[in-house]
Amino acid sequence: AQSVTQLGSHVSVSEGALVLLRCNYSSSVPPYLFWYVQYPNQGLQLLLKYTSAATLVKGINGFEAEFKKSETSFHLTKPSAHMSDAAEYFCAVSVPLKAAGNKLTFGGGTRVLVKP
Amino acid sequence: DTEVTQTPKHLVMGMTNKKSLKCEQHMGHRAMYWYKQKAKKPPELMFVYSYEKLSINESVPSRFSPECPNSSLLNLHLHALQPEDSALYLCASSQDRGTGTTEAFFGQGTRLTVV
Numbered sequence: 001a002q003s004v005t006q007l008g009s010h011v012s013v014s015e016g017a018l019v020l021l022r023c024n025y026s027s028s029v030p031p032y033l034f035w036y037v038q039y040p041n042q043g044l045q046l047l048l049k050y051t052s053a054a055t056l057v058k059g060i061n062g063f064e065a066e067f068k069k070s071e072t073s074f075h076l077t078k079p080s081a082h083m084s085d086a087a088e089y090f091c092a093v094s095v096p097l098k099a100a101g102n103k104l105t106f107g108g109g110t111r112v113l114v115k116p
Numbered sequence: 117d118t119e120v121t122q123t124p125k126h127l128v129m130g131m132t133n134k135k136s137l138k139c140e141q142h143m144g145h146r147a148m149y150w151y152k153q154k155a156k157k158p159p160e161l162m163f164v165y166s167y168e169k170l171s172i173n174e175s176v177p178s179r180f181s182p183e184c185p186n187s188s189l190l191n192l193h194l195h196a197l198q199p200e201d202s203a204l205y206l207c208a209s210s211q212d213r214g215t216g217t218t219e220a221f222f223g224q225g226t227r228l229t230v231v
Contacts, residue, residue: 032216043120043206043222044159051217090158094216100166101147102216106158 006107023091122223139207
């Protein structure tokens with residue numbers, strides 16, 4: 001079964017500092033990987049996705065992620081943190097279902113705190 | 117329009133009540149989903165509908181009953197819930213191309229409290 005593991009349930013960064021959120025996947029086939037963000041009392045918003053077209057993926061709000069097969073990783077980065085980046089971030093792997101649709105399996109999430 | 121709209125935003129219900137959660141999308145997506153998210157946990161898949169037919173039930177108790185009246189609407193009927201069912205219920209939709217590459221669009225969720 002495909003799965004993802006997020007290292008670090010909490011990350012604290014200073015405003016303007018690099019944001020690095022770690023995600024490792026387990027899959028016997030090329031995975032389809034996603035990063036979602038969840039603000040307090042909100043649903044999930046897609047940041048970016050990897051679908052094998054390019055290993056470096058750029059997303060919204062200045063985030064990007066690099067797919068590294070040798071390390072089975074898909075870490076999320078942002079060069080300079082803003083206060084508005086404070087949220088919960090989820091890495092997810094998507095598996096097509098036999099009947100229809102896709103199943104997203106999420107990592108445990110990483111809560112980002114941005115200090116002024 | 118890339119929105120998935122869920123109503124109500126908050127719901128408090130007793131264990132003997134019957135209530136329904138509603139979800140609507142107008143993106144032409146033919147796959148719709150219910151996810152459950154407990155506090156400080158990631159979302160977990162409950163149900164998948166494809167072309168208005170239930171295709172996946174992730175062993176969800178029968179006190180949760182999904183319904184897809186048409187291609188834009190998805191309901192979740194609730195009856196005789198337990199306090200441990202309190203959670204954020206998220207609706208999502210996606211195109212259904214038979215691959216894992218299409219992203220899901222999520223609603224803002226319904227915060228359910230069972231008392």
